[in-house]
Amino acid sequence: SDSSVAMFAATGEPARIVPATIIGGGLAKGLAAMNPAGTDVVLEPWQTVASHGLPSGPIYVCTRNDELEPFIEKTPADRRKDLVFFQNGMLDPLFQKYGLQLNPSNPNASTQCLVYFAPGPKPKDNVTDLNPEGLTAAFGRHAESLARRLKSADLSCKLPDEAHFQSMMLEKLIWISSFMLAGVKNGGVKIGDVEENHASDVLVLIAELLASCRLARGHW
Template sequence: MASPVALFPVRYFRFSFTFSSSSRSRISVRCSATMATTSTTITPAIIVGGGRVGRALQGMGDGRDVLIGRGQQVPFDFDGPIFVCTRNDDLDAVLEATPSSRWSDLVFFQNGMLDPWFESRGLGDANQVLAYFAVSKLGEPPLDGKTDTNPEGLTAAFGKWASAVAARLHSGGLSCKVLQREAFQKQMLEKLIWISAFMLVGARHQGATVGVVEKDYRSEVTSLIAELESAAAAERQLTFDYGLEERLCAYSRAVAHFPTAVKEFKWRNGWFYSLTEKAIALGKNDPCPLHTAWLKEIKII
């Protein structure tokens, strides 16, 4: 969405140039210039969660945001988006603290597979953000996850507040594209594959960083990526854009310092394991045998 442009009135400048000659003629030149400045309107938001992401988003605002902690009641008389920047396991508490009339204004910044939770809470068209930026420490500026395969950036937003999210991130020097549902779903699944594959392979190797996984255990992680890609595509009946493996490895190079660990199993690797359980219950082959074997190896299941 293009930023609004504020046009200032035309201003005129008079410049006089004096030329020495026998006639000592004086020539006046009248010039005009139109001054335009681009300004971005930041929509005030309620921000739930005062951690690294929540504080970073607040820092990109214009001072009109309302920051509340987990468990605090969400104001009902504040128009605008509600940025949810908590852990996934806190989402039920956030929903309970939000008036039902404002549920359509919730914007979820969480990683992982949220669709089953959305469906169970009647939030099928929920606003979401795939945040491919990182905040290393509280108060530090975010690092944009631009890569050599996607120099334009990977962060994406979906929903009625997507343009407002993009405008805020752009004002903070970060990339963000606004996507429609189908395109967003593909990118959401790509990120789910990334976090599930790289965290699991890293956990097999004493918590190697994402960069070490990409460099030293690439054959392992690409085999797992291919397996999870196939399973996700079959489950959602879609085709991923060509080059998924390289895109995910490129992102890993951009955030090479990230540690690895299998966390929030229900929201991440747990979705792929649910496909395994469903297939086995139907007497079919495990669609993710490598994933299952490695989860057992590190005693997650």
């Protein structure tokens, strides 16, 4: 495996779960359940980090994408670097707007997680034939503490370098976009149906999107 894509491994010692402020729906509850000490604070929709959140530590943001900007606006400027984003897609424009770029040289760098597990009472790692070790990855200020939390629930979490994280982010965005568009084109069928019956549509879309990424990003 590539040395720049590390897997967080158990050390034989109990994982120290860093208390977090958490906002969102099902995924938020799942993340809180991974901390049996109960030291997290799960915010209600009407609560804010300033009024009800912990004074320090990661802030797990599990809201919809269209709720991100209002949430950032309501978060004190000195706490925004603690935001950990779990949304799909390219969040770079939003990060740039608020100075939260993931670049390690940025003193206000935030954290992003690419989620490949199903939340629930017993979270399930989504693995593939090509990636039996799991696909979830995190990068940024609180990536390692998040990986410890996920590991405590028997979930994998890769800790890639910046360049590999960007590639993994684009890979997930292309995958989601291709399967969703192919599903819509063929009558709103589910992902399993797309994979089984409409793979040719997916391959065409992947090729088009990958070509666009190469032109826009200058790599891949």
